[in-house]
Amino acid sequence: MVDQEREEYLSFAMKLARAAERKIMPHFRRCAVSIKPDGTEVTAADREAEEAIRERLVDRYPDHDILGEEFGQGGIAGAARQWLVDPLDGTASFTLGIPLFGTLIALLEEGDPVVGVIHMPAIKETLFAARGGGCWYQEGDQEPVRVRVDPVTSLDEAYVATGGLHGSEVEHEEGQPPYKILDLVRAASRFRFVTDCLQHGLVCRGRLHVAVDTLMAPWDIGALVPCVEEAGGIVSNLTGQRENVAFGGSLISSASQELHEQALKTLQP
Structure with a gap:
């Protein structure tokens, strides 16, 4: 069973993903692309979405650490709880107009991921989980349903x-x-x-x-x-x-x- 504190973290992570969506989707199929020093693509959507997530995290959990793709480490380095943020996983797909990109938000406790949200705003699908509480899938505004792997062994x-x-x-x-x-x-x-x-x-x-x-x-x-x-x-x-x-x-x-x-x-x- 998931504990109440992790349920609260998960609920907040879901809100962060929705906040990122509001920054990302206005740019979809109408954005300019820049190239980062490592050769990967980046857009205003990546940066605006991560900024929106970071602002909310710092305000809500000022004693937590944050590590994100676009702006690196922030918050309190070495804190027991760390958020990992990929505001736009699949920037290459995003820039090509392919709707299979997502926002990834995780909370780590002592280095181990215990909360995760995979939100794909263009196709309106979200997977989310907190340690001990199962994995859940939500399509649009429908009620979430619990999901499990198909345990093939060969x-x-x-x-x-x-x-x-x-x-x-x-x-x-x-x-x-x-x-x-x-x-x-x-x-x-x-x-x-x-x-x-x-x-x-x-x-x-x-x-x-x-x-x-x-x-x-x-x-x-x-x-x-x-x-x-x-x-x-x-x-x-x-x-x-x-x-x-x-x-x-x-x-x-x-x-x-x-x-x-x-x-x-x-x-x-």
Whole structure:
């Protein structure tokens, strides 16, 4: 059972996601794009949405830490509670007019994600979870429904997705042994490229069985972890480590422990 304090944090995180939506959607399909020093895209929507989230967090929880994609660390560094904020996960999709982008908001306690919200404003879908309270899916203004993974245990029966090929045999990172994404494709029952946070949400809902991201920042990961685990799934980075997973640099979500182990073994260089 989720405790009252985490319920309050989750409720506030949902309000933050809605506040971000009000900043993001007026820019959808009508925004200018800039390129950050790391080569990734950014828009006014990214920045305005994170500013809106940060202002509310600082006002409500001035003793908490904040780490966001656009403005880095803020709040109280080293605090026991830290918020991870990706105001617009899937900026590339957003700039192309593809409606499969989302806002990710997570709360960590002593480094472990305990609250997560995945809000996709253009398609009006939200997944949310607090540790001990299950994972819930809401479409538009309908009543939320509890969701669970489809506990497939064999890779040859699994629907598998990845958000890209970075660090794989196809898009090899110099100096690093490549993950065997193509072997995973061959071993799966069915494979799809599914953009950004959407694929991990589909694992929560039992539509996919494995979702793989080979390169992720903490703000990409934090919100996904409580949702997948509260839906009955398994998460780790691509070396199989669950500890400190939000800072593990990659993420794999699976519908069962057996499937997780098979997928990890298949992916290893």
